[in-house]
């Protein structure tokens with residue numbers, strides 16, 4: 001037992017501790033935001049979500065459980081409580097498992113490196129032993145800085161750099177007193193094998209390896225469907241995102257979807273797609289130069305008109321399961337970002353972006369919302385939580401229920 005009061009301590013957008021009570025409430029609130037199940041009762045389809053503890057993968061897990069009644073496996077990479085608290089994803093996973101159990105859904109969570117073959121073996125064994133040896137859905141939502149190649153042991157590192165020439169962008173930071181500043185930062189262009197390294201981490205290689213691994217073990221059901229998360233984003237961030245090193249990885253991911261789609265279509269009557277989602281405040285996205293400013297301005301323009309990840313993932317599940325027809329763009333991608341890329345919205349954001357300064361930013365962007373979103377990633381600024389009360393931090397990883 002280890003009860004204590006947890007104060008938010010941060011360096012930039014990174015917090016050193018997370019709040020178990022707040023993380024649990026975030027998960028509860030996401031579950032509440034899901035509309036009624038499509039087909040209540042009965043045994044749901046078997047799903048594997050990779051990256052299940054945060055951002056879009058957490059939304060995929062919760063929307064899948066609450067809307068579709070999935071059962072299956074979530075995989076993520078989180079740190080247990082020790083001297084510091086556990087990571088927020090540790091606590092969110094405990095909370096998600098509790099809700100799954102309450103709703104009679106058999107969901108097992110595994111903590112470890114999804115890129116390694118040991119995790120693939122463990123998942124394959126679990127599918128065979130516990131889930132009837134048939135996987136219906138795989139959602140791939142990993143965002144990671146590094147990947148170790150299981151064949152060679154080589155470690156690849158992903159970088160966020162423009163391609164061709166350096167890129168100067170406005171960016172949003174908060175000073176020591178929390179006051180917002182709009183600054184310029186310059187990022188040098190990719191050099192050496194930066195592009196290949198980033199593609200090796202964030203492209204489609206590991207997704208394809210998962211599908212091949214499970215197919216070789218005959219664990220994919222007829223009609224097996226898989227989706228990986230992608231992003232296009234605004235012209236304002238294109239140089240650092242879609243035309244940058246990470247964009248090369250996303251193009252690789254999308255090309256992988258086309259190859260996999262053909263293969264799965266022929267072998268199982270199955271499908272592989274990418275799902276292009278909208279900008280959201282996550283631990284990964286706040287690391288991208290300019291994205292904090294962009295998202296804050298987007299919220300300033302759209303307010304509650306922004307669709308949160310949980311709402312987008314309900315739409316994705318509805319399309320994947322056939323509750324709604326699968327709506328693909330010319331390049332075979334599900335598009336859940338059309339509201340973000342709407343030209344009227346983009347023009348309004350671009351106008352605000354061009355005039356944004358440290359003095360005007362509070363009027364142009366919704367900074368209260370943005371700061372709270374960042375804090376909520378760690379379980380802080382969650383309505384209904386008493387942050388002066390001591391809370392148990394020693395939460396154990398959810399054991400599979402019998």
Ligand SMILES: NC(=O)c1ccc[n+]([C@@H]2O[C@H](COP(=O)([O-])OP(=O)(O)OC[C@H]3O[C@@H](n4cnc5c(N)ncnc54)[C@H](O)[C@@H]3O)[C@@H](O)[C@H]2O)c1
Pocket residue numbers: 050051052053054055056057058075076077078089112113114115141142143144145229230231276277278279280281282283284285
């Ligand atoms: N955040 C956005 O604005 C946005 C928009 C559109 C698409 N996407 C895409 O969604 C996907 C997920 O991004 P996010 O922003 O939700 O990220 P995130 O940082 O919120 O979550 C990443 C998840 O990956 C897991 N993970 C990281 N390394 C792992 C490893 N080695 N093994 C197992 N699990 C690991 C983490 O535990 C976590 O569950 C990415 O493909 C991203 O490009 C993000």
